[in-house]
Amino acid sequence: MIPAAFEYLRPRSLEEAVACLLQREPGTAAILAGGMSLIPAMKLRLARPATLVDIVRLRGLAGIVRSAEHLRIGALTTHAALGGAPELARYPVFAETAGVVADPQIRHRGTLGGSLAYAHPAADWPAVFLALQGEAQLFGPQGRRSVPAEDFFTGIFETTIGAGEILTEIRFPSVRERSGAAYSRMCLQASGMALVGVAAQIMLDAEGRIDHASIGVTGVNAVPFRARSLEMRLRGVLPAAAALRDLCATGIPEAEPLSDPHAAADYRLQMLRIHAERALGRAFERARAAVPGLGYSAPVTRDGEPVVRP
């Protein structure tokens, strides 16, 4: 548990951080946020960056801002903050997901941006990022740019973040009426990471049929993906339990399940179907609860049970 030697930098601004990254050999500097993945990897010498650029104390990179069009979450916002933020009352999927990430200690240090940028194939947030159609805001030598979730992950531990770029914010479209989202997963017994994780967002039309669905899947393929075919087939469906089950069971052709000693490919695929069904079912319940007049879906606990508030 002894990391290789490294240089440690703590820039005072984003611009300075970018400069630090650019001054080093490409690929030798790593950004340190919560450190909940990077530091253990360094201790095992699986990661050995020559330079650590610590951005965790940079101002303005943590926090949640809601506007008419957007929900904006700073990259340094911790899992714990996402689990308990009043700004996210209309987005129960955040508390639901934050509640299953690792353990409370890690949730208080680890960050949303760190998790996305690390791009672990079994991390939970990528599924939500995809299903809620988020956009990653990057700051780099060429200024700012925005990357849609679907273009963000490029491989195992690989993203579209370029040399000298820093993920600063994750932006989501504001929640619409008659919409709901949920995350359902099964975790690996040892690591607690997702054997399969499915986030689903459903928007209903006035008749209660699915107007639009978006589904993000993690833990199954090497790279998190949108279950586009299923989304298409869900359009116009009255989401009864049996209908959802049938649709999930008939396939998610995008799935190319990993096979390892913990879960063979056929098992992963079956668990994917089950958790897709569960996530969709719960998203639907929330969408239905978010009828006009009530305004927003009721908050839920980690188990997806409604929280009764006075």
Place this chain on the structure above:
Amino acid sequence: MSAGPPAAPVGARLPRLEDPRLVSGRGCFVDDLQLPGMLHLDILRSPHAHARIHAIDAAAARALPGVAAVYTGTGLAQFLRVLPSAGGMEGFNAPEHHALAIERVRFVGEGVAAVLATDRYVARDARELIRVSYEVLPAVADPEAALAPDAPLLHEALGTNRAFEMRIGSDVREALERAAHVVRGRFVNQRIVPNTMETRGAVAHFEPWDERLTVWLSTQAPHLMRREFARFLAFPEHRLRVIAPDVGGAFGAKNNPYAEELLAAALALKHRAPVKWIEERQEHMLVTSHARAQTVELHAGVREDGTLLALHYRLVADMGAYYHAITHIGPMMTAALMTGAYRIPYAATDIVSVFTNTTPTDPYRGFGRAEAAYFIERTMDLIARELGLDAVELRRRNLIRRDEFPFATPTGHVHESGDFQLCLERALERFDYEGARREQARLRATGRCIGIGLTTHAWRAGFPSVPGGKGYVISGWEKTSVSIDPGGTVRAVIGTSPHGQGIVTTTAQIVAGELRIAPRDVRIIHGDTDAVTQGNGTMGSRSLVVGGSATLLAARQLRDKAVRLAAHLLRVPAERVTLEAGVFSDCGDPARRVTLAAVAAHAFAGPQDLPEGLEPGLEATAFFEAPNFTSCFGTHACVVEVEPQTGEVRILRYVAVDDIGRAINPMIVEGQLHGGLAQGIGQALMEEASYDAAGQPLAASFLDYATPRATDLPRFEVELTETPSTVNPLGARGIGEAGTVAAPPAVVNAVLDALAPLGVRHLDMPLTPHKVWRAIREADA
């Protein structure tokens, strides 16, 4: 035995005296020690399961500033002996085992080179600079495969991968032939990792002014380590001091003198500088003893009436690549206890112990007895199912009755005393067995997959000495000295080495009970071989059973002396002196009184005025050795639910009724059960140190090796019965290992009961969701 049961505060739910310090961060573990000029040891380990070492190039490592030395196996062999290890029994194949591999490595993780440097960072960097050229050899990780005639040989000098073969028990062939039914099965008790919260570690320091070598060691047996270190180093034992500071768990795995620890001591002597070695978690999973790794093929002969006539096991025991301290004892213990709590007139185990290209195995909480309980309790359920009998009814017909003790089994074990039916009936009542079966039927009708499992386990604790033992001997006696200081404070010096068992508290309760004082006024000294001259350590659920008995005897001797002294001071006959709340008084005239403190002061300060024949001072020492193991037994019952779609198993209810003989502190007993149950459930559902065919470990970190978390466990309903043991003055039986003994079969029996309607007949641990799901699918196909 000795007169009367121990007195209050024995039996009290006293909060543990050791806890305030430990839970507020005031503990002191090996890694907390910092000595001036300390060098740090780091070990380069083999990435191959089996390979020949052609060359080791350490030039770059030696050149790194801060590196004091780099050693290889051949270099060490010039001044070090082979490691102390088992295999000391006649007829056993005993391979040589060196602190670092010489010429060949035989498992992933075996030490190849050692770096000594001024700090841990330099040592770790230097390790990376060592270049080893290996010729990879064919490896064998599966013990059955290792028995094949063309299997790769681990130890060519032995000419075989067989470590030893042995038959324990009676003739069974004729009885099996005449049995009405013969039930066959094969059960695997899989290889697991002890995973103590504190990994191993050592700090060794030679002090020339006293010619004394001190070794701080994360161990459970400092005196055994002192003996083995002295042998290995050829260093006088009376100048060697082993200190077990706070130890964060051992579970049997810190009872072996390991290569790195001996090396730290050897290099501290050689370099005349303190040497520290701290095990990393991944090292722990690769090189600290693994456990269990036993497989039986069984034949059980059953009479028409469902009583067992005969039982035979062929037991294949995986030793790993070498022996550790008592590796060979495991299968022998399993064989001795193969009949469990049952009356089986004919029983025998044929043991085949095998070397494989894997980490050596050694004790883990329940050593040998957990395997035995798993095999027999699974066998009982298998028989019940094949004969169409209720699992409880089958057990009722076969349990040894309370009027049959002492009961000698055909495999050489004597159940000294017991009441197996008491635990069974108490558990069934608490569990509401009939009601649970009705509820199961009701829920099954609604499509839920519910199972009920139970065990009526019997095991043993507090081992006696084995006459004529050779090699790595662990004696059965224990020693306690109790003394009162001139100022009246009390201390007990104990030979066991507690590290989580609560023995500090229970020992204080026993002493306080005899001296009629408060437990917190008794200081317990342990773990430092200069302060505690002799002992055997903490293992095999012996610390209270054997060590506590020595404590009781010593405290009684001390009280008797104090009573004589008090009688002398009160000028009354000793029979008239009573002791309450630290005060002696004349029972004829309670106003006449003298405090324990005053008696102590007199014992030291008034030697001219002592009763005839009484020595000055107040101190008593007792050695205690039990004539036999204690019999430990209980009944556990649980309800599980399997989610057939995913294979996930949830324990809905867990009831444990165990006989404790005599509970010194019921709260600590319950805590012991909780911890053991967690580990037992871990083995049943999650844990496995598996290897691929080439000997590469598949679960060598917590990313891949699953251990239970609090959220994986049910609320435990624990109930104790107290049927006094006949082999020690406390009447205690030992409880430390009950959870790991009982939980695996209880949970597995329940899961297989749940899966029975789906056609699943057998599964080997761990019952992971993936495995359960696949079994359901395959049964369905």
